[in-house]
Amino acid sequence: MSIGEASAANAPTLERVAELAGVSRSTVSRVVNGSPNVTPEVVTAVTAAIDRLGYVPNRAARSLASRRTHAIALVIPENTAKFFADPYFASVIQGAAMYLADTEYTLSLLIASETESEKTRRYLQGGNVDGALILSHHSDDSSYVQLSQRMPVVFGGRPMSEDSSQSYFVDVDNVAAAREATQYLIDHGKKNIATISGPHDMASGIDRTQGWREALEAAGLDASLHEEGDFSPSGGEQAMRRLLDRGQPIDGLFAASAQMASGALVALREHGLRVPEDIGIVSIDNDYYAQNSLPPLTTIDQPSVRQGSAIAEVVVRLINGEDVPRRTIIPTHLIERQSV
Amino acid sequence: MSIGEASAANAPTLERVAELAGVSRSTVSRVVNGSPNVTPEVVTAVTAAIDRLGYVPNRAARSLASRRTHAIALVIPENTAKFFADPYFASVIQGAAMYLADTEYTLSLLIASETESEKTRRYLQGGNVDGALILSHHSDDSSYVQLSQRMPVVFGGRPMSEDSSQSYFVDVDNVAAAREATQYLIDHGKKNIATISGPHDMASGIDRTQGWREALEAAGLDASLHEEGDFSPSGGEQAMRRLLDRGQPIDGLFAASAQMASGALVALREHGLRVPEDIGIVSIDNDYYAQNSLPPLTTIDQPSVRQGSAIAEVVVRLINGEDVPRRTIIPTHLIERQSV
DNA sequence: TTGAAAGCGCTAACAC
């Protein structure tokens, strides 16, 4: 016998509790599941027996009988290394895990590596979880949108799909956030405002670029200074170089992530450009990069921990059959620091 | 019927596969579990049936019958916010999740908040997982060491306990790493080498301080410049201030984490001290703090992703009844950058 | 309000 079997072997069963309390197994089950149709005295007796035995329901048996797993999958996108390097995702996981810690649900971490996507899909479809949380949804992975038809699925960020209106998602208003950031630059007298955007196959990439453009056009300013990054510091650094190489005047930068802004700072320093004297920067994300860059960044705070707890809450409510709005928008706010 | 039940309801069962393949359920079970005692032809037939039906074993039923859950808990310590802010932990989780993605095991994230520690304990003891991974083990939480007696438990980092020799853990050689870092400073002519250490109730905190002291004493240098931090940037910043406030000369600093080193940099800048001209710094961790500080830090790389995959591997092998050494030491190496 | 009985889908002896 391996060590692993030891604990399960001696675990008290519902039947033992029933014997000790002098009732049937059904009754114990009702008490455990909080059924209202049980006499208070019986509840007391059963509860006492449960405490005495230290009874914990066997999750597998429960799942098998009830056809519910009490597990929720958190699907992590293909590019794992980048995923974990980004503090945004860590915060979202944290929020989701913390919310679920107070519920009866457990979080299962799933790595959807490209080679194993079929395995992941099967796992999800195979009734192993009651719901799924999908993060960082690119335009090329539509399988998760399909999954929505078979079980509750909630996306962190608006999913890229024709019928995203059918999906449940929690997001910040990226367009508005980008507009606000850009407007801040405009209000501070900047005239040549560039953007380093996110990838064009991610909703947050597209929407933030749109917000930047809207603000610029509303102010009658040029909106051609656009280079794309991948949300990472090095992506930001390279995009900034390309921007600088254009040889056009730039006095303002809207970076779609603080990580990219921090990378841009490196390129700017190389070129002998000072922030905020020569160029003002506003970014999105209030993470370590925003707080510890030199100078600290004026940025839009998108509460990512809260976004994590929100996607978890939505999926739980969906599982419970509650009526939940398809889109949940988390508010953002601008934090003024020294980069403008 | 809630959405959640939909998928499970139509899911093909092992029995359907058996019918389609014209064999008994036991045989299908054998094929699914890779039993060697099945004719190749039967394997082919059954595999074909499985593919045709898109059969996925029901995890709950399997667990119930086999008394194995195929789930492994990753227990995250009480202070969640700090936990997630530290890239070290994110890397360890990443490593563990990636390793398990290639196995039949699933990772369940458990938040062991102080208010819910009883719940966590119950969950673990209740046969919900086949094994547990414990990170960041402080000296005051001995319950997990006890848990080792009931199921395979592997610690990330040497657990703080009288009988840590009884536990399985994966760690770097913290003493040697700290010694090497300090020696590097000595070799570069530093004479007054301070340390900002980790907490004194964590093994990594204690061991790294010891390594620093050993190197200093071996070189006949003073080992009194010691202030404690909590591995975080702000902890490092405050510790550096206390060090500076002592008014003693300091020309070298060994920081027990890159995060603390990055915080120390802030305090140093305030005092008008330059790195590496006035003071040389070596830290531990090759994370983005080490890479993106100004200047980039000379540091000891402890491969945390690898540590994560190692704890996962050890627990899986333990579950499989294999013989595994109680301690697994991951090698470290020094990366030279510009802080010395 | 409670109990009896019938599975949930799978594994694991045990026979053949």
Added chain:
DNA sequence: GTGTTAGCGCTTTCAA
């Protein structure tokens, strides 16, 4: 090598 037979521990009609 393969099938038969019991359950694993729980939920859930259905009666009482």
